[in-house]
Structure formats: C-alpha cells, structure tokens
Amino acid sequence: MDKKLSFLLSLFLIFSNLSFSQIVQDAEYYIIEAQNKQVWEVEDQEIDSKLAELRDKYGTPPNIIHFMWDDQPVMAIGDPLYQKMRGYETPNLNKLSEEGMLFARMYAENGCTPSRCAALTGQHPVRNGVYEIGFPVEYRGLAAENVTIAEVLSQAGYSTAFYGKLHMGDVEQTYPTNQGFDEAFWAVYNQVFSLWTAQGEQANAGIGLYEEILADDPYQLDNTFVQKGYVGYLEGKKAELVKEWGSSRTLEDYDKFDFEAKKRAFNFIRKNAEGKNPFFLAWWPQWISFVPNQPKTSLQRGLVGDGYQNNLDPTVGELISLLHELGIAENTLIVAMADNGPMVHDPPPGLGMGSGLFRGGKGDITEGGVRVCAAAWWPGMIEGGQIAGDIIHITDLYTTFARLGGATQYIPSNRITDGIDQTSLLLNGDTYSRRDYVFIYSGPTLAATVKKQYKKHWFGGDPLAAASGIGAQYYDLYNDPQEISPILVGSLHMKEPFNRMRARHDAWIDVYPHIEEAIGPAYTGISNARPETLELSKPPEALKNLPFDVLDYINHLEGLPYDPTDPDFGQ
C-alpha cells in the first residue's frame, strides 16, 4: 500500500472512531470537537429543550429568513460611528442589530457566485465547482446532485422560496425551482443589467450591446460574438417549467425587479404565517449595487448610501413590522448580511466604494474580501445588544438552519459539509462559536487559512520570501487588520500547525472528492422562451456547416485559465 493511501486510510479510521453525527464535517472540525465535545453535549441538550419549548408554543419549528445583499464591509450596518463617517444611515438595520447579535467575524466567500453557492450548499464552492462569476451565457451552474438548504428544509416540512439575485449559473439544473425551492423569482446574473440597456449604451462608451443606436461598423464580420438572447429574470414553481419575467434589456424592468421580489416575499411570509407552515425564505435583493437614477437622499450622495436609505433599509423595517403584525416575530430568525467585501476594484463611478477597516474587497483574499457585515435577529431567542467576536462562516448558516428546522438528518452524509452548527452561538451568545478557523478560497485555490487571530496566506505577498520556502505570510488580524506587516520570527511556531491544518484539509478531499459543476445548454425549461433565447442553444443558421460542432465548446468551458490573484475575478 503506498504511503499516501496508507495515510488517508489511517485518517479515515481515526475519524470513523469519533462518534460524530452523520454530517461529514471538514477535518479541522473534528480536532476541535474532540477537545470540546463534553461541553458541547451539555449545551446541545439545553438548546434542544429551548427549541422544543418554542415549537410547543408556536406549533411549528422557527421560520428562517436569509436576507443578503451585495458587497458590504463589516461596519456597514450596526455601527453608527462608521455610518457618520460614510454619510448614510440605516436606522432599521441598526435596530435589528441592536435587538439581536451583530457579527464582527462573519466570513463569506470572496465573490457573489461563490458566496451564494456556499450559503445554499453549506460547502466551500470548490467542492461543487460553482466558484466562478459568470455572465451571459455561461452554460454552467450548480449540478442537480447537490443538496441545498431548501431541499433539506423541504424534507422537514418547510415552505421554501427564493426571491432576488441568484447568480449561480444559467443551466436548468441550477434553477432554484430545481434545487428545492417551492417558488422562485430570480435574477440569473448580477446587477450589470442596469448598465446593459439602451440608456446605458448612451451613457457609457464602448459597451456595444445596442447596435441599433451605434454607427454601422464596416469592419464587423462576426454577428455572434455579442449574444443578444440572454435571459435576465426567471420565475416559477418547484419542478415546473419556468417563465422569463420582464425584459432583460430595459432599465425599467431592472428597477422593478426588487420591488416585485419584495411583494412576493411579503405575500409568501403572510401566506405561510396564516397557514401556520414553517417557512424558509432566501431573499437576496439587488439593491445597493449599481442602482442608478435614485433619489439623492443620503449625505454621501453615492449609490450605496442612497440604496440603503431609499430601499434596503426601509424594507427591513417593513419586514420586521410584518413579522410582529403576523405574531411570528419570536418564531422567526432573520440573518441579514452582505455576500462579500466591498467592490473596491474599478467600481462604477459614484458607487461609494464602501471600504471598511480591512484592506481589499470583493475578489481579494484579505479580510476586506471575505469579512462582511452581518446580524442575526430572533426576539426572545437571541439576546439583544450582543456583538459576537466569534468566527462564523456563511456555510454555517446551512447547518444551523437545518438544526433549527429539525432537518439535520437530511444533510447528505456522502460529502463534506463545511458549515458547522452555530445554534449555540446564536442562543448562548458571544464566545459560543464552534469554529476557531476558516479556510479562504479564491476560486478553486486555497488562498489563506485563519486560525484564531492569525492568518496564513498561501499565495501572494513577497514572491522572494514565498519562493524561499520561509514565507513570512503570517498576519495578526487583531494587531494588523489590514494584513500589511507579515510576521516572520514571531510566527515560526505556527508554521507547522498551519501546514498540518492544510494537509488534513487536502487529505480529506481525497476521501471525499469534489463534485463537478453542471455543464450544458442554457435556458432550457423556459415555457415562454423567446426565439433568440432558443437560438442560443442551437447553431445559428450561418454556422451549420462548420468543420466542427459549433456548440461543442460548452464541454470545454470548465478549467478555463483562472488567475486567483486577479481582483476582478470576484465580481
């Protein structure tokens, strides 16, 4: 037996002897579980009684609302001093934070697509291949064999709905309605549609999407380079054909989208509250980013500040009022958060940057890329006025929501789930996190590992130091939050422990290999598909007699050159 296999087998045997639940966690978790198990068992019994008591009172397990928007740093909500310095206010989100728990160390992935995938699957997206930010047309997405939190909670009797921006692919398998959601109304890609309009073409040089308003180009030979049939918004119900909503080519529909999502979200909540069904709502509005033509209501006069003040924040106030009105506030958990760090690289003019304490933003592996604003609200269950200094990761929501919904047994046991059950953190408060580490990926590449206040960069930094193998890529996040001053001598005792963490993490992947992303024709299963949409899935007339199959490239999209140091990657 070769050395590597023997090592893997011994790892497997060690882990098999631990009496863990059926969820397969990442290797590191078992190291800390083994040291804290007895305390956690006692906590878990208390948590179970507390949840049972609540269930007795309301007759259902708790409702769960995951409300997530784009690109905002830790201090963006719940920190009035920061807001004074940035020139905007979010009174409703601040109230939600004060009445609940504000997170100082909520980690997400470093871009929209990977974070959204992580939230729905409980996995670092490297495990299911959905880590690359795509634009029309991708021919990619989340494969059917993944088990989303909607599927997990559906099995436990929850009504489930998805409203807002998904941005996880455009193949039929990926549609939320095929991933466990009873109903969905979603943006297939991101906010760039606000610029991809005739108005955008007039205002911005060089987009080239609206040939009808451009001068004729006598040099143009290829009419297929820019695709015109792409789909912006879809809607549908579980396992049914879906429908295209509105037009992906007007600013009017872009503007309307979030208000329509809000209307449906409120109806969904009302309907389930009145029907006494427990519900799970993933509501991920497009507001904040790229919303032009807003009233200028914030002092900062930026798109972000106005986005908060005009739409996002008042909506949160209305949401909370609705829950109180329906009498389900104390049986509803809201997790409100951003999906990744601020868009500090080449943002659209007037976006309002959004920098926080940390260096970098969306697409980066520094804390600025992955640490996001987040708060959890659950009156009566989460004690108000808390700021949690604990590490928590967006994948933890998956496992925690499953626990709260009494659905842990529906989490698949044949793959690694990165998410850890953080119910104890929510209910017992600050310091009760069950993780002291996080792995930070950039696309398919392990980019950094955090343990406690220390962080190891696996790439980047001084190339000479990295090449020498000494690699002073250790940072102290409390004392050097901007990751500017790597520590060499003072961190040498951490070199081997960090190497061990990585080796265990990698070895466990050999035992539970990654799933591949789905690849295939886009936009199938749409009942009202436009002719130009349908044409995207078949060869254009003019290209029928080529020496190769013009659609065969779809099978070669995977594994395109990927530069993990490119900050524009993580859009």
Place this chain on the structure above:
Amino acid sequence: MDKKLSFLLSLFLIFSNLSFSQIVQDAEYYIIEAQNKQVWEVEDQEIDSKLAELRDKYGTPPNIIHFMWDDQPVMAIGDPLYQKMRGYETPNLNKLSEEGMLFARMYAENGCTPSRCAALTGQHPVRNGVYEIGFPVEYRGLAAENVTIAEVLSQAGYSTAFYGKLHMGDVEQTYPTNQGFDEAFWAVYNQVFSLWTAQGEQANAGIGLYEEILADDPYQLDNTFVQKGYVGYLEGKKAELVKEWGSSRTLEDYDKFDFEAKKRAFNFIRKNAEGKNPFFLAWWPQWISFVPNQPKTSLQRGLVGDGYQNNLDPTVGELISLLHELGIAENTLIVAMADNGPMVHDPPPGLGMGSGLFRGGKGDITEGGVRVCAAAWWPGMIEGGQIAGDIIHITDLYTTFARLGGATQYIPSNRITDGIDQTSLLLNGDTYSRRDYVFIYSGPTLAATVKKQYKKHWFGGDPLAAASGIGAQYYDLYNDPQEISPILVGSLHMKEPFNRMRARHDAWIDVYPHIEEAIGPAYTGISNARPETLELSKPPEALKNLPFDVLDYINHLEGLPYDPTDPDFGQ
C-alpha cells in the same frame, strides 16, 4: 499701491466692517459667520443663559479636563464593533462616549508636537513655529509671547495644571509653569525613553546610548555626538524654578511617571473641588504607546490594547467616579481624545498598529493622520448617546474652553486664532458645529483643505497631474474615505472655490504674520540640574578653543531642511 497690498487692504476693510468679537479668526470663518450669524446669535443667548444657570447652581464656571493620549484612530473608543475586530475593550471610555458625545470628525494636527501646541494655543502651530517633533536636545520651544489656554483661563480665576507628556520643546519659555499653568509635572519629550534605557540597549541593536555595556569602539573620535545629560521629566509651580524628576535613563521611572501624574491629577481635582475653585486640567498620559512589560490582558496582545485595558481605560473610570464622589460631575466637562492618527509607519514591534477606517496615520495628510478618536462628557449639559458628524478641530477646544470659563476676552486679538467656539455643538448637539472646513498642515506647509465632505490635497498624488496644473487632487471623504480615487471631472466646479479658500487663508497671514518659535539654551531654570545637564548649555572643556563658538549652532536650528512628504516626520 501695489496690487497685492491693495488686495490685502480691501480684505482688511471687508473684515473690519463685520461686527466680529475681538478674537481674530481665520478668514474662512467670516465667510460662514456672515451667512449664519442671525441663527448663531439666538443660539448664543440661549447658551449664555444655560451656562449662567449652571454657574448659579455650582457657584463656579465649569471645570474642564482635557484628557489626551497618543496615536489613535476615530473608532478606537466608543465603537464596540471595531474593538471586537481589534481584540481589546475600553468599557469606561465607551461609557463616557455613550453618556456624552462621540465625534466622527475630530481633526487634530498630524503629529504629537503640533497637536499639543494646537490644543494649548488655539492655533495651527505654523503660526507659532512649534510644529517639528524634537528629541533631546532641541534648544527650541513655544515662545513666551504665545497665550495658552492656561493663561486665558487663569485670568478668569481658574486653577490650572498640566500632567503628562508635553513634547513641545526644552527651552525655559516653553515650560508649562511659564505658560500659565499653576503647577505641572511633565515629560519633556515622548515615550521613546522606554527604549532609551540599559534594558532597551540590551534588547535593541544599534541604539548606542549606553556605552558602558557596549564593546569599546576603537574608531570613536567624537564624544559629543550622543548627548547624555538630557532631561526626561520636570515638575514645578508657576513662575518658579523647576526640578528634574526621577531619572530619564531608567525604565522604572518611565513606568512610574504616568502613575505619579495620575496621583497628582486626582489630588488637584480633589483640592479644587473642595476649595470650590474652578479648574482646568490638561492631563496627557504617556500610556498606550511604547509601554513594554505590561501584563498581557487584551485579546490582541499588543501594546496598545494592553495599554488601554491595564491603565488608560480603568483610570478614566476612576476619574469619573471621583467627579461623582466630589459632587462636581455635572459641572465638569471632559474631552477625551487622541492627539493624532495611529503610528502606522515603522511602529515598534508589538505596538498593535491601530489602523482605522482611513488611510495613513501619524505624519500623513490623509484622514488617517489627522482624524482622531474623541468624546466629550458633561452630564446634564451634553445630551448622551450622540454621535456628531460635524467637523471640529483640536484648536476649537481653546476657544470653546475660554467661552465656557467666561474668559473669551483674554484671548489675544493681535493674532489669528484658528479655534472656533464650539459650545453650540456641545450643548445643542449633532449638526451644530460652527465650521464646515479645516486646513491640514504638514509642518510649515499647507497640505490639504477640507470643506464639507470634499478634500483638496495641495501636494502629493500623481506628480504629472500636479505638474500639469489640472491636479485631480480632490477626494470625496464619504464615498472614498481612504483617499484612493481622486475625482477630476466631477470636482472641477470645486477648483476655484478651494483656490479662493487658500488665497484668503494665505492673505490673512500677510495681515497677521506668524510668530517665531523660541530658540535658546535648553534646560535653564532647573534648581536641581545635574552637572551633565548644565554642561549641555556650555562648551565641553575639550571644545573650548575652536575657530567658532561651539554653541552658536543653536541660532541656526530653525529652517532645517524639512520634507513634508516624509511620514516619519510626525512622530
């Protein structure tokens, strides 16, 4: 009459026609005063009655405590989310902030010496020459003709004391006891004495101060390059000879210094409260920076976090308890703040950086250099729970303290006072500042001008753009708090208004020229001067027969080459 003189005369005539008080403010103030005068007059009447009412109740005008420490960014106190991310806590300073007013835009100068000078004189230190950070031996300091806040308040019957780090020069004129303070106990320079000890010599390569523990240097020819008689700490009473305290050469005395200052501060408060004298206390501890050998009580394990938790913060708690115990809490204003931005350039190991939202730190002209943490506390007079988004400058404390002490008439009228009376901000709250601008100096050079949310850099940035005269050096501080993305086209309408502000500011200097700093022998007027201290003021025996007067260089210290872009300048 030449054109410039004619312009100045017309300016002078315009300003003479405004009915301003005897204080001469900077030109910009008159522009905004002219537009807001009627509102301010009404406010001022209400403020006067409120102060009179308080005076009737306590029999004295309010006591004033200016508590100031080193190098901390805006969020360092009063922002528990920031503290969670940095790994330390200041419960007492946070309580002070919550019970009072926290400032989002308190501007200081960009280094210790200039900020301390600004606080005491109410002027940008360019006006009195005390802007350069000196080390032993400087032969420089604040000239006698300056009128400090201690002199102003003394004339109104206040007891005045200075305890802590002064760092404003080492000539006799500068001693606080010669600048209006009844009593003083002060560090002449800064915290570097913690390293300048035999222990420091052992631990740090290359200091070279303790020749007795070093190998003999056979190449050494000059025994005067490193001066050994310098004085670390002085104490004394108004207009008397002062005494050297402790030894400037041991870590023990460095460690004791702040505790001795604290003891004297508490005694001073108690004595005056019992004697029913109004008092002004400038208490500027050395704690936070460079304090080695502390207990490791903070999660961050850095010198800053431990400095807060071990000493600075508990002391604030004791101070507030003392004021309550003495029954003077409601008649005492505390302003607690840092003197400049964090020491982000080449900090000592383990200092704990201290970065905040803004870019840069101490020595820089970006907001990171000049915007500091600050809070004001005055129960019953300052409404609690406020965060002021107003611009306020450290010089404003001078004018505000004078107003509160009924001493405005003692502010000299033959020079420009940059400080603006901000009593309305304190008593009426957020949005009641009387300035919407601030000038940012780097040493003697005007470096930037802030008006509302906009900032113009007068140097730095892209040299080509600067040389072209187009100069896209305009920043939007709400949307680009890190001053990374200069705005060109979007700020062109601000070019001439910013030019006008600068021209008015410069023209007013021609009318009221700068005072020169004091230059002369150091350490005179010390009753217990050591022989080696005295020798610093006369030629060493071996240098008596030179072809020039060995001490004549003192007169040539002024105007040494100064690089305003050197970030190490502002220590």
